[in-house]
Amino acid sequence: MAAVKVYGLPLSTCTARVLTCLIEKGVEYELIPVDLSVGAHKQPAFLAKQPFGQIPVLEDGDVTLFESRAIASYVSYKYKDQGTDLLRLGNVKETALVGVWAEVESQQYNPPISTIVYELVIKGMYGMTTDQAVVDAQSEKLGKVLDVYEARLTENKYLAGNFYSLADQNHIPYTFFLMKTPLASLINSRPHVKAWWEDISSRPSFQKVLANANV
Numbered sequence: 338m339a340a341v342k343v344y345g346l347p348l349s350t351c352t353a354r355v356l357t358c359l360i361e362k363g364v365e366y367e368l369i370p371v372d373l374s375v376g377a378h379k380q381p382a383f384l385a386k387q388p389f390g391q392i393p394v395l396e397d398g399d400v401t402l403f404e405s406r407a408i409a410s411y412v413s414y415k416y417k418d419q420g421t422d423l424l425r426l427g428n429v430k431e432t433a434l435v436g437v438w439a440e441v442e443s444q445q446y447n448p449p450i451s452t453i454v455y456e457l458v459i460k461g462m463y464g465m466t467t468d469q470a471v472v473d474a475q476s477e478k479l480g481k482v483l484d485v486y487e488a489r490l491t492e493n494k495y496l497a498g499n500f501y502s503l504a505d506q507n508h509i510p511y512t513f514f515l516m517k518t519p520l521a522s523l524i525n526s527r528p529h530v531k532a533w534w535e536d537i538s539s540r541p542s543f544q545k546v547l548a549n550a551n552v
């Protein structure tokens with residue numbers, strides 16, 4: 338029985354963000370499915386773990402956490418001496434740059450890409466109609482963010498420097514879904530961004546998340 342429990346669904350983007358981190362750090366975990374389709378995440382038992390009623394939640398002994406990025410940071414720090422060095426704690430400048438680009442993912446990249454994925458992927462799963470005006474507006478915003486990434490990745494193999502880090506890793510789940518839409522062009526039209534995406538998404542950790550989700 339693994340000490341670490343993750344409540345979520347294997348291909349929910351935010352659950353995948355946590356699972357990818359656990360695997361990259363070589364941490365055993367048990368995934369406990371939460372059936373969103375029946376509203377299990379809105380029931381009192383789950384709300385007691387996650388007051389906003391969203392997945393994922395991580396339980397590690399007497400620690401119960403939510404917010405996937407905070408969970409990934411916790412895992413990266415607690416298990417800093419095993420698996421990939423995702424926080425670069427031996428070099429304060431590198432740690433700081435990991436923090437900058439992890440925040441860029443959350444504040445600049447996530448808002449447009451999560452809206453695009455909702456409109457082009459999630460809505461379709463529930464027979465809802467895409468709002469193309471929203472997609473167009475968010476595509477323009479994401480394009481501007483990716484222009485910054487293209488310039489950064491021309492100088493550095495990864496976002497925080499010439500090392501893979503949590504900053505890169507946090508991008509993977511939503512970008513995976515974007516690449517299944519016609520707006521994959523936003524990534525593929527930028528050569529350094531495209532090379533970066535192909536590199537980070539081919540890592541065994543994320544490939545194992547996909548395999549476990551039968552994708």
Ligand SMILES: N[C@@H](CCC(=O)N[C@@H](CSO)C(=O)NCC(=O)O)C(=O)O
Pocket residue numbers: 349350351352373378390391392393403404405406
């Ligand atoms: N900022 C949070 C977002 C969690 C979230 O939206 N979870 C979704 C599934 S993943 O896309 C969710 O639980 N949706 C159901 C709902 O919001 O009711 C995080 O990073 O963990």
